[in-house]
Amino acid sequence: MNMQNMMDLPEHLIVSILTLLPVKSLLHFKSVSKYWFSLISDPNFATWHFENDAAQSNRLLYFLPPFIYDSQARCIHLDSSLHTHSDHAVINANFLRPTYSNIKGSCRGFLLILHHDSYLYLWNPSTGVYTQLSLFPINSSNVYAFNPNSFYGFGYDASRDEYLVVVLTSCDPEDGLKTYQFVEDFETNTGFFSLKTNEWNNIEDTHLPPYINAFGGVGKLLNDTIHWLVLRRDVPKNIILAFDLMKKSFSEVPFPAEDFNIKPGCCDLCVLGGLLSLCVKGNNVIDIWVMKEYNVLSSWTKSIVVSVDELPIKSHYFYPVCSTKNGDIVGINGGKWLMKCNAKGQVIEHYMYCADPHGCEAGFYRESLFPLAVNIGQA
Amino acid sequence: MAEKASESSNSISLNTVDGKIFKVSPTIANQMQTIQSLIKAYDSSRVISLPHVNAFHLSKIIEYLEGKSATTVSAVKEFEAQFMKDLSLKQLKGLLIAVGYLKVNELLELMPKTVAKLIENKSVEFLRKFFGIVNDFTPSEEAKIREEIAWAFDGVDED
Numbered sequence: 001m002n003m004q005n006m007m008d009l010p011e012h013l014i015v016s017i018l019t020l021l022p023v024k025s026l027l028h029f030k031s032v033s034k035y036w037f038s039l040i041s042d043p044n045f046a047t048w049h050f051e052n053d054a055a056q057s058n059r060l061l062y063f064l065p066p067f068i069y070d071s072q073a074r075c076i077h078l079d080s081s082l083h084t085h086s087d088h089a090v091i092n093a094n095f096l097r098p099t100y101s102n103i104k105g106s107c108r109g110f111l112l113i114l115h116h117d118s119y120l121y122l123w124n125p126s127t128g129v130y131t132q133l134s135l136f137p138i139n140s141s142n143v144y145a146f147n148p149n150s151f152y153g154f155g156y157d158a159s160r161d162e163y164l165v166v167v168l169t170s171c172d173p174e175d176g177l178k179t180y181q182f183v184e185d186f187e188t189n190t191g192f193f194s195l196k197t198n199e200w201n202n203i204e205d206t207h208l209p210p211y212i213n214a215f216g217g218v219g220k221l222l223n224d225t226i227h228w229l230v231l232r233r234d235v236p237k238n239i240i241l242a243f244d245l246m247k248k249s250f251s252e253v254p255f256p257a258e259d260f261n262i263k264p265g266c267c268d269l270c271v272l273g274g275l276l277s278l279c280v281k282g283n284n285v286i287d288i289w290v291m292k293e294y295n296v297l298s299s300w301t302k303s304i305v306v307s308v309d310e311l312p313i314k315s316h317y318f319y320p321v322c323s324t325k326n327g328d329i330v331g332i333n334g335g336k337w338l339m340k341c342n343a344k345g346q347v348i349e350h351y352m353y354c355a356d357p358h359g360c361e362a363g364f365y366r367e368s369l370f371p372l373a374v375n376i377g378q379a
Numbered sequence: 380m381a382e383k384a385s386e387s388s389n390s391i392s393l394n395t396v397d398g399k400i401f402k403v404s405p406t407i408a409n410q411m412q413t414i415q416s417l418i419k420a421y422d423s424s425r426v427i428s429l430p431h432v433n434a435f436h437l438s439k440i441i442e443y444l445e446g447k448s449a450t451t452v453s454a455v456k457e458f459e460a461q462f463m464k465d466l467s468l469k470q471l472k473g474l475l476i477a478v479g480y481l482k483v484n485e486l487l488e489l490m491p492k493t494v495a496k497l498i499e500n501k502s503v504e505f506l507r508k509f510f511g512i513v514n515d516f517t518p519s520e521e522a523k524i525r526e527e528i529a530w531a532f533d534g535v536d537e538d
Binding site for chain 1 (some may be wrong): 390437472475476487491492494495498499500503506507510511512513515516521524525528
């Protein structure tokens with residue numbers, strides 16, 4: 001049979017092939033034909049691609065120390081070997097002036113970046129799409145925005161197809177910024193920015209107790225809810241604070257035990273394999289707890305134990321960033337080493353991605369083709 | 380009579396577009412969803428015509444369905460890798476169309492993965508040739524798209 005006379009591939013087969021490809025290949029293949037251009041640009045296609053677990057591509061993006069280079073970010077592919085140098089791509093971040101940036105959240109391929117020019121940015125490093133947001137009005141003086149006690153979170157409300165940035169600030173505006181550690185009676189101000197309305201809103205009807213960002217972590221997104229590990233000053237105790245993006249309301253998620261003992265710098269919250277997880281440094285070991293059933297206290301299980309002896313920098317803690325396609329766990333040690341361990345807690349490999357003694361600002365994202373609805377820019 | 384039915388009398392006859400008749404066991408036939416529903420709809424003794432599948436592609440599909448029943452996971456993986464490696468680009472595309480038409484579930488999972496791996500770092504020209512796509516952009520439209528995503532063009536394999 002003459003192959004030239006064969007009918008063309010049906011669309012469902014083309015889609016099943018294309019949803020397996022990395023974002024970079026797909027951008028490149030937009031120029032194949034008008035049909036391929038519109039297919040790859042379709043928001044539904046972006047969703048199919050993102051939700052195809054066989055194609056997931058997890059990356060760590062980090063900024064080189066500022067003032068040395070132009071605005072450049074680099075990224076490491078976490079699903080293949082950390083030593084595969086061809087996967088260590090340089091990413092153009094020209095829209096950011098070369099100064100300090102902090103990565104404050106990650107959702108659907110986008111990173112939330114707090115930049116020291118007093119703007120927030122949402123950026124999809126895989127496609128170059130970004131948008132600039134103003135700071136939360138109460139944060140609009142630089143001092144508040146960069147106060148270590150401002151919490152950030154970034155998520156997506158699927159029911160409204162809406163990206164939201166959430167901010168909590170626990171400072172006493174009357175009483176300077178440094179004293180919050182000693183004051184018990186101060187309020188937590190909260191607001192959210194909707195990419196749909198393009199403005200900040202206060203979260204109404206909430207009188208929140210004084211929360212302190214003692215652990216310094218960024219909000220972790222799971223089940224349309226952002227989670228932070230915080231110190232509640234009035235009790236006082238450490239808790240997991242949760243913000244439901246659909247209901248716009250706060251709640252507290254239980255710890256594995258009432259007397260669960262954690263200290264700042266030795267504990268972090270993360271999402272591993274779709275489960276809320278706590279990583280706690282104990283004597284010579286790091287325990288990873290997972291909450292097998294969301295919000296069910298009894299379902300907390302100690303799932304993985306990593307020996308501190310296996311860490312490149314033993315004096316530092318290990319922050320898990322994500323689980324890979326194969327179910328391995330990748331984490332950061334000492335702000336400059338990446339390490340990967342398997343589900344048994346054995347370290348498979350480690351890699352020093354940053355030579356700067358102070359470490360590099362880094363954040364995790366899962367590649368996507370998603371666009372933004374408003375103020376779209378192109379890096 | 381039913382009790383006596385041997386495997387051969389139970390077998391299903393498939394007639395490819397190039398006029399070759401294949402006799403396959405019900406176990407094999409039922410792994411092709413399109414044939415499974417045709418057997419249900421018609422008398423199973425009837426020869427089923429496959430207007431979109433040629434003898435080569437059907438023989439490859441049968442070879443796959445018979446071969447993948449290896450005992451160990453690693454043996455199946457090895458068999459699948461060799462099976463895909465033996466196909467030329469033209470055969471790969473033709474087989475994919477046949478697999479899509481016959482709805483052979485396992486190959487519908489395996490083949491897109493094979494094709495995706497193959498084209499991941501290929502040029503736009505390679506893709507057009509492989510999929511038989513006519514470029515309907517004007518040169519200036521194409522240049523504009525390429526310019527917008529210029530940074531994605533680093534590291535493309537030569538065909």
